[in-house]
Amino acid sequence: MTASAAAVASVRDVSKTFGARKALNGVSIEVAAGEMVALIGPSGSGKSTLLRSITGLQNIDSGAGVIEVFGQTVQKNGRITGQVRAARQKLGMIFQQFNLVGRLSLFSNVMLGALGRIPGWQGVLGVWPSADKRQAMEALHRVGVSEYAAQRANTLSGGQQQRGAIARALVQGAQAILADEPVASLDPVSARKVMELLVELNKRDGLGVIVTLHQVDYAIRYCDRVIALKAGQVVYDGPSTALDTKQLIDIYGPEFEDAFWETKT
Numbered sequence: 001m002t003a004s005a006a007a008v009a010s011v012r013d014v015s016k017t018f019g020a021r022k023a024l025n026g027v028s029i030e031v032a033a034g035e036m037v038a039l040i041g042p043s044g045s046g047k048s049t050l051l052r053s054i055t056g057l058q059n060i061d062s063g064a065g066v067i068e069v070f071g072q073t074v075q076k077n078g079r080i081t082g083q084v085r086a087a088r089q090k091l092g093m094i095f096q097q098f099n100l101v102g103r104l105s106l107f108s109n110v111m112l113g114a115l116g117r118i119p120g121w122q123g124v125l126g127v128w129p130s131a132d133k134r135q136a137m138e139a140l141h142r143v144g145v146s147e148y149a150a151q152r153a154n155t156l157s158g159g160q161q162q163r164g165a166i167a168r169a170l171v172q173g174a175q176a177i178l179a180d181e182p183v184a185s186l187d188p189v190s191a192r193k194v195m196e197l198l199v200e201l202n203k204r205d206g207l208g209v210i211v212t213l214h215q216v217d218y219a220i221r222y223c224d225r226v227i228a229l230k231a232g233q234v235v236y237d238g239p240s241t242a243l244d245t246k247q248l249i250d251i252y253g254p255e256f257e258d259a260f261w262e263t264k265t
């Protein structure tokens with residue numbers, strides 16, 4: 001599977017205001033197909049708001065701001081467009097809390113990724129085409145949790161659930177993964193496995209990845225490019241290798257310095 005050549009996301013001059021607070025303030029970023037980008041920044045800096053705006057889950061302020069996903073305009077002048085559905089189909093969303101249906105098996109959860117392309121009644125009745133079932137098992141195998149296919153999602157570990165969520169994105173046919181703090185609820189070993197899986201999907205399958213992370217060392221270790229937000233503005237956009245202590249202090253403030261470098265290997 002090779003992702004399309006159009007940019008995963010093109011965000012131009014985007015602002016988002018909640019009451020008196022500007023969560024995003026004139027943000028412009030472009031993420032090319034096949035890139036793996038970490039989105040970092042202090043709590044409340046606008047990372048989730050930016051991801052939610054890209055997926056059209058939330059409208060941006062009216063004005064000049066435009067968001068395109070794989071060449072389709074998702075938002076313009078504060079309005080979510082009719083192209084959002086098609087654009088969203090190409091994006092696999094991964095969340096901190098996994099977002100699986102707890103009472104359904106892992107397999108059924110992964111099959112939900114196919115819902116967008118099969119007739120509604122088949123999905124409702126759980127009558128899945130055999131090609132989709134095969135694809136779901138392949139995806140579960142690919143992310144390393146096929147042996148848990150029949151198990152209820154809410155009985156699985158966080159790491160297993162998160163890998164299941166990634167398998168669901170693969171079945172959906174996503175060309176890029178937008179992951180909002182995907183490892184924040186995981187132990188370090190599971191977190192590393194999920195990050196390594198995202199890297200593998202990026203490098204081997206050419207999937208674009210935009211991932212918000214609290215751990216700067218993960219951003220540096222796993223992502224080639226880092227975009228940092230602070231108070232709704234882009235304050236760094238460049239190679240992760242060029243991020244130095246001074247820039248991290250600029251982004252997070254001096255009190256964070258030790259914690260961020262403590263775990264770096």
Ligand SMILES: Nc1ncnc2c1ncn2[C@@H]1O[C@H](COP(=O)(O)OP(=O)(O)OP(=O)(O)O)[C@@H](O)[C@H]1O
Nearest residue numbers: 018021022023041042043044045046047048049050
């Ligand atoms: N629905 C909302 N209503 C009001 N304010 C909001 C809403 N969503 C976000 N905000 C505010 O916008 C700002 C940016 O929030 P956002 O969740 O995007 O930050 P973040 O960088 O993802 O933070 P964290 O790392 O803590 O998840 C914050 O000040 C937040 O309180």
